Amino acid sequence: MSRLIKDLGVHRTTTMGELAWKFRKRLALVLLICLLLFYVSIDSYITFHIIVELFTVGVAVGLFIIVLQTYPFTGNNFMLFLGIGYFWVGGLDFAHMLLYKGMPTSHDHGNMATQLWVSTRMLEALILLAAPYFISRTVFLKRTFLLFGLGAGTLYITITHGLFPDAFVDGEGLTLFKVMMEYQIILILLLAMFHLRSKRQLIDDHILHFTMLAILATIVAELAFTIYQDLYGVFNRVGHLFKLISFWLLFIAMIDTMLSRPFQCLSRALSSFDAIPMATLLVGGKGRIINANRAAHQERGRLRGELAGRDIHDEFHPSDLERENCPLCSAQRTETELLGKELMNGEQWIEYSITPLINSSYGKATILVCKNITEQKRLQESLQRSNEALDHYAKSIARELEKSMAAMHEHAKILAEHLEQRHDLEDQGHLYNMLKNIGEQQELLRDLMVFSQVGQKRCQKHHVNCNSVIKDVMKVLTNNLSEHKAVLDIGPLPMVWADPQEVHHLFYHLIDSTLEAMEGYAPEFRLSAVIEMGESQRMSRFLFHERNSERDKKCQNRLMELFLALQRDESGGGGAGVGLALCKRIVEQQGGEIITDSDLERGVTLIFTLPIKEGGMMEA
Template sequence: MDTKINRHRGQGDFPEKSSMKKFLPSHTHPNRLDSSETGQLKFAQKALSCGENDMESESSGVRRLEIIIFGTLTLFGLYLISLYNYLLMHSIGEAFIVIIAFGIFIVTWNSRKLMDNHYPLFIGLSYLFIAIVEMMHTLTCRGMGIFNRYDADLPAQLWITARYMQSFSLLIAPLFLDRRIRLNLFFGAYASATCLILLSIFLWDVFPSCLIQGVTLTPFRKISEYIICLIFLGSIVFLYQKRKEFETDVYRLLIGSIVLSIAAELAFTFDISEHGFSNLVGHYFTIISFYLIYKAMIETSLQRPYGLLFRKLKKSETSLRSIFKVAPTGIGVARDRLIQEVNEQFCKITGYSRDELVGQTARILYPTDEDYELVGKVKYRQVEEKGIGTVETRFKRKDGAIINVLLSSTPLDPTDLSVGVTFTALDITERKQAEEALRKSEVLMQRIFEASPFGICLIGKDRRIKWYNKTLTRMFGYSSGEVYGANARMLHPNDEEFKRIEEAISSLGSGKKAHDIETSCVRRDGSVFDCHIRYALINPESEESDVLAIAEDVTERKKAEEEKIRLEKELRRAQKMEAIGTLAGGIAHDFNNILAAIIGISELAQMETPEGSLLHTHLGQVLAAGLRARDLVKQILAFSRQNSEQLIPMSIHPVVKEGLKLLRSSLPTTIKINRYIKKGPELILGDPTQIHQILMNLCTNAEHAMREKGGTLDVKLERVDIDEAMAALHQHLQPGPYMRLEVSDTGKGIDPEVKDRIFDPYFTTKESWEGTGLGLAVVQGIVQTHGGAIIVESEVGKGTTFGVYFPIIEGEKEGVQEQEKVERALPTGNERILFIDDEEMLVEVGKGILEQLGYDVTVRTSSLEALELFKAKSGYFDLVITDMSMPNMTGEHLSRELMKIRPGTPIILCTGFSHVISKEKARAIGIRSFAMKPLISKDLAQTVRRVLDEKR
């Protein structure tokens, strides 16, 4: 090794020649190795292929950190295992040691013929016997169940034996830096010594004891541990004296391994228990020590020399290839028709790589045995006779192509043909290769066309189909025989469409390379479909050029586009309705406050005037107008979804009957009403007032449709069961039982052009003074709120039928009673009430109504002022009534603050929107009830009395 292990200080990546030779047996050459040596080189090369990258990565801090982390985790894992089962930890640790020791032996043994320096081989052979003793030590431990008749002294004796062998081996190993091992003598000596020691332990029982009663270390054991440490120190001294013979990192690894071995032995001297902590630490040091010797012997001391060797071989090969590379023809070297070397040009000709050819018989290049044998006879006879042989033959490329080559050969040594020949190969089939490439291209294009999802065809100047793919025949429903040679006219439904195609084709040329057109096509069965076709000239420079047509069936795509347009229209309509609803809700809210003042003051004034007086009558009319305006506001709020009343289980039959009674007096005598009401136990989840509103709106529209000529109004109420087929026709219906309210008239019907718009808000066909355009929009909103659906059927001149479907609920029959309206006197009281609203007029109205009912009322127009008052007199007020929407502090916020001051304070929230806050949330912040604006004395009186009574 040039007297040093792994030292290479030469130029570049290659050692000097004298150093290089020491890696090889004396009778070998880097380019000529016998079969056994080649096998060893392959083994070393395989190790190198993994080792070179590892060595490069280990030089970095990242690799070292990974090793440290992995090692730490491994040791920690052994510690955790020891807590569970110390024997299991011991067995795993010893298994690591045995595996590493055997690994050192295997690699050094297989690389022995490449070593000039036998230091690594001595270490490897020594560790083979150390591994055997270590394995015996592991198997004899108590609890393994193998050597049950022996006590704990047996594994201790084997352990101390292995340590003596390890220390003496490391002490002696430096002697073989400049000596060679006599393998027979070494194996005999080590095997004999190992057998004698094992016999003295197992059979003769003369080996000194190391443990007394399996617990206490004997003097021999303790003294041995110290002797072993001294031997290890001696090996360190020897290594230090020979340090120049080692690479720095190799030297450090060896020193580190020995130091850790010393530390392990010292740890075992403190061992008072075979399961003690010092025992565990000693095993840790031993494992790491073996790992470091592995690093020194395997990854460094062997891989780096192999790296130098193979880089030298690679340099030689590169030089040879560079010589061959300058030749314009394929060149190679063969011996006994085995290919020894080829140049890049030869590889290009044959399609093989150099690695695929070198070492192979020349038979690999020939398509048949006959070609191979013929060249062998003719060429070699010419070489023997003339010194050169030339023959035209065929080669089979790697890709299977057969090529024609001119092959010439000449001997390396004219006096000895067994040395080998050089040969040249000239490819003479360029034209044939071009033809083959063209054929492959045509096959490839054919496959692409056949796999295309588009119908493709070639149309001649006479408009006849000259070529087509299978997709085209499937698209149009023809067989192959029917399409070829047929006129392209048959693919179109009429002459007009085909004329458009002719115009599209005629427009090609003059710089226009392609033309796209959407047209109608016809299948063989006569069905017409939408098709997108692109036309392009095959040869734009020729007036007789064929035309390439690529057709795509776009029927489904056009349907999808139409559906997209329809959905976009529906979305815009929904957005418009939402915007209008938001606007309407805002207007209605502000209008509610105005109505609250009008209705409230009218009620107060009417209370102050005698019944029967003219003023009392006029005030009643004002109040009635205000109530009608209130109902209109409710319609607007219902449309804008800002007045969602609570739905309750109810029977719809009484509501419809009562509505028809009221309706009869308002309809002209020219309109006849027919009732078909099937009374039953069915219940729906609904709001009686809104159901009544639906009936009134539908019947009013029917009356308008029959106003001129009269007619018949049919109102039908019945149970129906919607099946899946019916539900599929109407997206808002689900299969199940429904109550259907059907209102039919014999009026003029609805024009189909406006039928889709009848539910749009503010859309009406009436005069401006006859309607607002909100009726059907409100109806639709209520129906959807009830989880139902509305279906319209109309025929111009015959009439219209509206069918309203309400889903029936089950299990809610008990406790459902029809609500009877009983007129009674307004409840009164004398409790103290704090009334808060930011509207001055509404404060006066509320105060007036409540004082008329006998209550002691304190009012505030500021929520902040009301809060301060309540803080000062928290126990004074029995009830608080507050508006929801107020500046600075909302009614909801105020309620929270009042509850903090006096929990349990009853609060009534005034609002025009019942859905602003849920009942659960309202109860949590102290709100006991809602008072809907505009305030009506009867409703307010009942709400106040109910809340106050609940308090008690």
């Protein structure tokens, strides 16, 4: 590990040294060019001026073209804003060159060219001041381009029609307006430097340093343009040379960041992009792939970069779906989130998820994630077949056991009749216990059969009047309630949204199982309900309370043991445990939950919830 760190350190030092050496060579070259241009200016100032201005115009237009072409891949709003602004700055500089004193197209003695100069530098300063604001904000290309064009056009018309204040008077030199404008431009450029520095954490270091140097060179140029008196004077030449250096620095930042070191920030993002094991794609508003990770290219058997620009429907959407009927195309067109959509694509099951990008630098765009779940589906189908086979086997065994128990019950009844004739009370007692045990086993088998069927058939949900259901259940359990001397106090119950048959099973097994657990007591039950608001819909909260548990610690412990076993998904308590497990399964299948509440003073309460649909209400 230490060797690796050392190697990385050496590599970084070497790289920084190479960059510094490269910059020094470029700086030496541009200084040499400046000396040559200064020499040219002595012989022909107009030639010097044309060369400088054409170079800066070329840089401005080149910056715009390169940024425009690379923006879909870099998403660099800062450079896009600068590129648009400098395109129009270049246009005004070209007009300044054409109207300069001594040019065949000039109409005056330098005032108009000076006006264009000072207004263009003011526009440039404002662009540099505003650009950092768009580092983390979207630049709308057409709107911004037209806005800058409108501003540049307005300045040009104002100047050429004599509506702009004079900036230069032939024979006198610069006007006070022009000098004050230059100082204001310098102030704005200083503010631009501070603004840019405040955003340094969000800007590539290379762009930051060269842009700061470019602004500094522009400030020096503006200072030179506050003190010259002659349009062909030395300070005028110095100002133009520093302008050339300023544009050259922007040119270096543009070339190194956009071309020589292409998409350095994007490369870091792509490294994280490639770490995603599922096919993940960035899709534009017209359904064209902007970018895709390594898994997506491997999925389609393509080399890196070959998916860019291809149609997403043709490459990744199910081949048997037409575009008009494709839910994925619809979600992408409308920028609607679509999560976990499972579709067959050929012989494979694919889970698709689409998420729209809000305020994306790519404009209208979405992220598509494709997860191959074919193996998962096969395992689910295999598990389902195994469960069905096991369920079928269990039902068959249960039916056979029930037949066997029924036969044993009949034979036991015959024996009981014979023993009754012989008046053998002891054998009759044994046989009575045998009949009782057989009956309990038959009831347990029936409960298990019902338990296995819960959730297998589709719920037929309706509005269910719980008051009517509980009355039917009490009729069925009349003998059992009388045998246990049970008292059941029923409060007003609501209309719930559930399967009527399952609700009947729920109340039946709740009361019957609790009666069985309360053997030896005279149970006093209270069943009530309240309506409350759940996470997504209204729910009816049922409270099933046993009053004996308030005053009898032993009774309380017995119920708590039974109810807590229910919460742990255990079936302790024999038939009572199975019955309550069935209650839990029914409640959860209908969209509710079941819990136990115990208090030393209030006793034991079983609480469960069932959903209520609009139209459900409390019934008397």
